[in-house]
Amino acid sequence: MNHKQSVTTPADATPVVSPKFPLPYTTVDVVIFTVLKDKLQVLLVQRPSGAEEPFPGRWALPGGFVHVERDADLLACARRKLLEKTGVVSPYLEQLGSWGSAARDPRGWSATHAYFALIVGTDLALTQGANAADVAWVPVDPAIARRDLAFDHSDILQAAAERLRSKVEYTSLPAFLLREPFTLPQLQHQYEVVLGRSVDKSGFRTRMLAADFLDEAGLVEGQSNRPAMTYRLRKRDQAVVFPRTFRPRG
Amino acid sequence: MNHKQSVTTPADATPVVSPKFPLPYTTVDVVIFTVLKDKLQVLLVQRPSGAEEPFPGRWALPGGFVHVERDADLLACARRKLLEKTGVVSPYLEQLGSWGSAARDPRGWSATHAYFALIVGTDLALTQGANAADVAWVPVDPAIARRDLAFDHSDILQAAAERLRSKVEYTSLPAFLLREPFTLPQLQHQYEVVLGRSVDKSGFRTRMLAADFLDEAGLVEGQSNRPAMTYRLRKRDQAVVFPRTFRPRG
């Protein structure tokens, strides 16, 4: 949560209808993953340093209050947060879960709706610089281990990483980390980075092609050795589920 | 959501801190499943018929506003809703997802945190009568097909049923539908009811015992024919994930 209210919110705005009881705060946070430098990384933002701010100066997930007049629904709100921080328009975006309690925000009872997104690493290397010094790509595992994010964002990040790694075992999720078109060796590399282990080439190819979610997009004009076939996703909006998980013979 | 504020909320209560912008409503809804009469059923409550009430008289999922002073966190709130409607203390309860938008509640922007629960059918056949005429067990599939629940509860119910059936293919979830101790044939029957198809006995037994999540609890004093071994769950709080899914040879 980036609990800094957008400037477009009128300061004298009142609740939707006058409630007769206290309302929790409602926020949306987005765990944005990418692969940069052969590592799984997450986008973090630094919280403002004002004295009345919660967790001043600490790193946090991008996010913030739901804006009742601007956000038609939770997904739109998540998309807005993601666009504001990264410039990316239509990434892979899925709901992760929600965290709500009296204790997680010092200002009072709050509930956040967490999403997780996968975006193409190289796209963002540029946008990031444009966007500010208080935004950074951070390798995921050390960030989880430090457990020093604002609010309960370390918990959320950990849950997101677990969900991602778990789903990578049996879905086509890593395809969303690559710019299209991509080759099967490139895709395999994304799997290996996220899973942290190597994957058999033959089985990998059989599996990907059998799942029938890729369209051929011509041979790559080789920068190296034998040219490879390139592929595009047949559907950009959802991942494919494989019938079995990757499972090295143990 | 049962948008009828609890009587314990003071009518003059104010938001936690005075917000300078409109806050969405925050609710929790619980999809409570059980197996009754060899059918998967869901608990519904009828909305009050007051004129200013949203969806008066319509059936809805049990739920309602988060009560900032009573609910320490979302899970506690879900547990409270479930206890209020069913009397069940520690069921299987897992987060399903959240639904939030400007349109889903006529009173204004609202977001609900949906949970789903599995409880023992026979426990509730009793409690239900005690609880009121505006509560009912309803077979799941016809309810989904009618799509006539209040708010977006038909969507939520559908998502819950899909998640349940999907997880039943590769987890021990149906064990939470039975009172302990139970026999393997009884457990197999729960699988068959939820999945809507028969399951091979031998494979089923091998799989359950290999997963090593059951403790023997002595032979049942037979009401019929050969006595069966009974079992208890080693852990009451979480389901076991099997390495593969049930998958009839096609």
Place this chain on the structure above:
DNA sequence: AAAATAGTGTCTGTCAGACAGTATTCT
């Protein structure tokens, strides 16, 4: 020719599903 990368063929162990068989109770 050698190196590097892309892609294929083949073998084999595992294991889930099918189904037939055995075991223990009741009437």
Place this chain on the structure above:
DNA sequence: AGAATACTGTCTGACAGACACTATTTT
């Protein structure tokens, strides 16, 4: 004895993982 239910044994086909092989490019 027969029926009903609980449980076990065995066969087999599918298939994923391992790994050796071929193919096409660059230097």
